[in-house]
Amino acid sequence: MSLQQGLAIVLQVKDHGDSDKIVTLYTLEYGKIVLIAKGAKRSKKRFVNKLELFSLLAIHFAPSRHSSLMRLDQAELLNPFPRLRENYERYIAASLLCELVLHWTREHDCDEELFRLLVWALEGLALAGGAVNRTIIFFHVKMLDILGYRPDLTGCLDCGLLGAPGIVYRFSTMRNGLVCSRCEPQATGNISQPLSIQTIQLLRRAQDMEQGKLERLHFSPAATREAVALLKRYDNHLLQREVQSWSFLG
Secondary structure (H helix, E strand, C coil): CCCEEEEEEEEEEEEECCCEEEEEEEECCCEEEEEEECCCCCCCCCCCCCCCCCCEEEEEEEECCCCCCEEEEEEEEEECCHHHHHCHHHHHHHHHHHHHHHHHCCECCCCHHHHHHHHHHHHHHHCCCCCHHHHHHHHHHHHHHHHCCCCEEEEECCCCCCCCCCCCEEEECCCCEEEECCCHHHCCCCEEEEECHHHHHHHHHHHHCCHHHHHHCCCCHHHHHHHHHHHHHHHHHHHCCCCHHHHHCC
16 A cells, blocks of 8 residues: 655554554644554664654554554654753643644644644744743634634624723633623623633734734733633533643643
8 A cells, every 4th residue: 555644743642552552643734643653662763752742753654454543654753842841831831732633623634724833833832932821822722713713802792892991801611702791691601700801802912913923922920821711611611521731731
């Protein structure tokens, strides 16, 4: 059988039997794919130090004659992102990005924009001065946009207003948007913690901002906490499961 090739980020690795590994990758050309790496646990050359979480690989793979899993034949390590493995906070952040892509995407659903966003975010986290929480928030907001789950932060879903004095705004995960305190008694759906106007405006800017302009976006500690709590809650609601890496993020 002819080999296929592509660029891939390692999302998940699991042991399989005595000598094999099951590897989940997000690829530029094919989206999320699951492969079996035969003999990877005992390999001293072909796969050694290559099948590690969030590594960037050039891969060759083919359908298996004896299994529904495709077979990983070769893997060339292009970028292991070593700095992410030397710092606990950045390692957890990179793990979170990969876990988000793992759970938010379907197999063989290719999206070049999402692949490039993931590589960009990992490269940003690896920079010595890279802002960890800001990169996570920006990646998550952009990922939701790409996948068609963009939160509506333009104003209250019922009255349409935003920024009125003395009004508190909350996010409804059921309705995918904001509800103000004037409309909330009549609102239905799962209402989360309050969001400050600053946090709402920052998230709106992140939705529309180009990747190269991230440094212009500055989240205060309070806005960071609010944004992270919102995104975590949004994940749990739409995925109907917990994204485990969130619990390790400081």
